Structure formats: structure tokens, C-alpha cells
Amino acid sequence: MDMLTTRRHASWAAPLAWLRDRVTACARGTVLGMLALAGAVLIHPVLLVLALVPIPGIGPVARMLTDLTRRLCGEWCGVPIASPYRPAPAGEGEFGTLTWQQRRRWITGDPATWRDLAFFLLNPWLGAALAGGSVAAIIYGIFGMALPHGSTQLAGVISHPLYGILLAVGGFVAAPWLLRGYGEFARSLLGPTQHAELAQRVSYLAQTRSDTIDAGAAEIRRIERDLHDGAQARLVAMGMTLDAAGLLIDTNPAAAQALLTEARDNSVKALADLRDLVRGIHPPVLADRGLADAVRALALDSPLRVSVTNELAGRPPAPVESAAYFAVSELLANVGKHAEADRVWIDIRFDGRPAGGMTSGGEMLRGGNEISGMLRIGVTDDGRGGASPAVGTGLQGIERRLAAFDGVLAVSSPPGGPTVVNMEIPCALSSPKTSSC
């Protein structure tokens, strides 16, 4: 009985979904069509003028309507549209301290404003026809059948009920495609142009590049300081002790012996300092064995119970490996410090996609022994949760480190846990055979 009902459910599910899709598409199209008609030609120029008047706390009002359209296109038509506007100059914001001149330059100097205007000129005609087309066809078809032939001008075109039915059914069936068509039309004018996309990309790259350079410079300063305070200081002390031992060796051999022992101890400590420093710059296991074993070594040294699953078949480029390693290291340290967790699971994967294009390093793929794709690392702990890049400078540091490779970090950490941190870095993987050469 149970099985029978489920089977009946299954056999009905597909047509029902098909119907539901069309009904929703008709409803959404109607709303978008009405919006298009309502936001007729005159509204936008008015809003545009209003946009030049600073209203504290609110961005340019003309853009609220287009932003609404963008959002609806993404949610309803399946055509997500990115915001094309240039970033607001400093001073815009809650208190709006921009002068009228600055504001005018910002709004009217942005080509996206004029493309918005073009959209508002076309939307009431082309947009409304696309969005409301299916509902119009259905209504027109049904009216055409219901009214006697020739009784009104409206019904005049429909000479036979069959045409009415065809028109209504056609409109109904085509609803999702028309809706999508509306989305594409909106994107062509409301979306960023290739030029704007490139401009945004350039500004992102400039930002991450300067972050990377800053981080590199800070790192070099740290290394210099560590060398100066550590190994270098110990070697100086060692030289002085050896010198003193040399002076004492004839007169007081016992004291000289003690000094020599001290010098030896200092050399051991200097080596230990250098070892720690090297570990912080480029861990030897990472160089020897690659990411997976280096993370395993981290796991072994961690006071937490860490399980590592690795599905990497090759090695990512060394800079990516290093960034990923230090990110995992930082995350593990964070878990140890804040999460009150007992267990951590680290999962390293690589999702390849057909070769071609550029790697994150900007070099062309050499084909054959490299595949490009996405390095994915998940770090999950059973701690108390509540982690967020907004509060933790550690997570922000990781974000910046990954951004240099177009990598991203996603944190899910509800209060009470568990915390899941996912990292993704686009890169190429070299096959294990070629990596050892």
C-alpha cells in the first residue's frame, strides 16, 4: 500500500512540478511586467535627479529600483546580475558628507547610470512584453474564445476557438522561457559590462597584491628580528666564550673546559633557533613530502585528536602548498586556543576540471602532466562554535593569505558548534611523477 502510494506520487511528481513551474513563472512574469509598466519612462529621470540630492543613510535612490530588479532576476528568472556600480567615494555613507559636485560626478560619471536609464526606457515595452507575454497570451486566447466572433475589436483577430486554445496553451508552456528571456534582457543592460568587470577585477587584484606585499615585508622583518635576537646573538656569545676559554686554557684548564662546554651548548641552542625559524618559513616536511604529509605532521604535533583524509593525487604549486599549510596550521592553533574541541577532521581534496586557461599564478598550463582545478580543504571541529572572520584576526589573516591566490575561506560556526571551515584555492596539480624531478 505504502509502496503503491509512493509510486503514484513518483508518477505524478514530474508533471506536477512541470505545471507548478509554469504557474509560478506566469505569476512572477505578471509581477515583473507590472513593475516594468509602473516604472514607466518618467520615473527614472525623476529618481535620477533625486539621486543627486544626498539623503543620509540611503544610497542613490535611483539605484534602489534597479537593485530590486537585479535581485528579482536572480531569484525568479535564474539570471543573477552583479551590481555594476563604481564604489562610492569616501564621504558617502551614513552621514552623507559629499558635496553636490562630488555627488554629481560620482553618479553621472558612472556609465552604469546611463545604462540604467536605457533600461528604464526599454523596460515598459520590451521588458513588459517579455515578462507579461505569457499571461497576456493566455488572457487574450481565452477572451478570444469566449466572446462571439467579431463582437469586440479585441476578439476580432481570433477567428476560430482552436487558435484561442493554441495561443493560451502556448503562452502557458512558454512562460519559464519568456521569464528567462526577461532576465537576459535585464542583464544585458543592468549587468556589468566586460569593461566594468575587468575594472573590478583590477581593483581587487591591486588590493590583494598590496596585501601580499605587506605580508611579505612583515614576514621578512620578523625573520630578520628572529635571526638577530636568536641565532646571531648566540653565535656572538659563543665567540666570546671561546675567546675567554682560549685565554684560560693554560692558566686554568678546568675553567676553560667549563667555558668550552658552555660554547657547545650555545651552538646547540643556536641550531635549535635556526630550526624553529626554518619551520616557520618553509617547513621541511612540506618541501620533502608535500601538503598531505606536512598536514599529517602538524596533526601528530597537535594536542588535539586530528584525523587527516587526503585525496590529492599530485602536488599543487609550492606557493599554494605553503599558503594552504599555514592556513591549516593557523586553524589548528585557533581550534586549540578557542574552540574547546577534542576532535578535528581535516579533509584535503582536489576537484579537477578540463585543462585550459590560466593557473592562479598566471602561467599558462603546460598540458600533459598538469591538471587545473580547485584545491579544497575542510577543517571541522567538535568545539563550541562561534568563530567568525569578523571577530578573529587569525581568520582574517588566512583570508588575506588565500586571496593572493584567488582562494576563498568560508566559515560555518553556529554557537554550540560544530565549526566547519572550508578553503578553496584554484590551482594546477602536477602529477607525482614529475614533482620529484
Next chain:
Amino acid sequence: MRVVIAEDLFLLRDGLTRMLEAHGLQVTAAVDNPDDLLAAVTADQPDVAVVDVRLPPSYTDEGLRAALAARRAVPGLPVLVLSQYVEQLYARELLADGSGGIGYLLKDRVFDSAQFVDAVRRVAAGGTAMDPEVIARLLARGRGDSAVAGLTAREREVLGLMAEGRSNAAIAARLVITERAVAKHTASIFIKLNLQPSDDDNRRVLAVLAYLNG
């Protein structure tokens, strides 16, 4: 005692050879690459091989791999691996076959020649010589998810010193307890780690392995 040395840096190779010979050991071959090491151990059948982790061609972990290969070629060959840094991961790989005769030490340990030669002799006799730094990190970890977690703090201390390759007498001296007390602790460790009574040296190796894998 006959020793084969594999070390790529001339100065260190020379220094090691001289130091071991000064302590009455016979260096039958001092080579600078993995292939020659393999040839030397099969030809000379030495009592122990002293191998640097970094060897050509890539100067990463060739020495480690060469040491494991040498032990496959000459089963039971005692090997002492020297490294600029130590990793638990590598210690584990070295001990994985559970047959002992393994040393894993920081290069700095050669500064104290008496202790170093002592370690070489211990390894040649089939014992272990884990670097105190490996042990220190194991102790710092102290996680609670294995048989090792069932050990008392004192037993863990004894196990750590055992892993460094110390004899019961040396452990007793270090912990300022009697040798009988150390024997009691080791017996208790073997029972808790479920190691069947057998040759004592072998059980010590297995206990250390359990410790590293903990």
C-alpha cells in the same frame, strides 16, 4: 664494529668518519648518495649504517627512503638516521617494521661525541635511539585516545626514556629511582600495551612504536 656512512657534505662526512674511528669503530665506506649507500651495505654487510636524511638528487628525504631501502636489501640492518630537524612522522615510518635497530637523531647530537657513539652502538645492538626532541613533542601532546593514554605519568616518562634508547640502569639514574622500580614500570607498560612476553629488546621497540602511533 663496522660502520657505513652516507652524508653528502664533505666536512660532516669527514668529521663523522674521524670521530667514529677515534672511538674505535671501523668505517668501511663513507658515501655521498643513496645508490652508493645501497651498494656499500650489500657489499660490506656493516654492523650499522649512519645516514643523513638529505641526500642528492633532490636533497629532501632521500636519506630516509635510502635507509628503508637498505633495510629491505639487508634485512635487520641497523640504521641511524641523522637530520637537521626531526619529525614524528618520519620516526614512525622508520620504526614501522617493528624490528628495531633504528636511530633517529638531530645532527646537533654529534657535538657530544661520547653520547653519539653510544647511540650508534645501541642501534647496532638492535636497540632504538629516538631524539629527545621527538620524545618531548610526544610528551607535550599527551592526548587521550589510545592504549598509551592508560599509562600513568611516571610510566609515560619511563617509556619516553626507553624510546630514547636508554637502558633500565640509565633510566633509573635519570629519574632517581631504583632499577627494580624501573623494571616494575616497564613490565607494567608492556602489559598495558598488550605486548606478549618475548625478547625484551623487541618489546621495547614495539612499546616505542605504540607510543609514536598513540
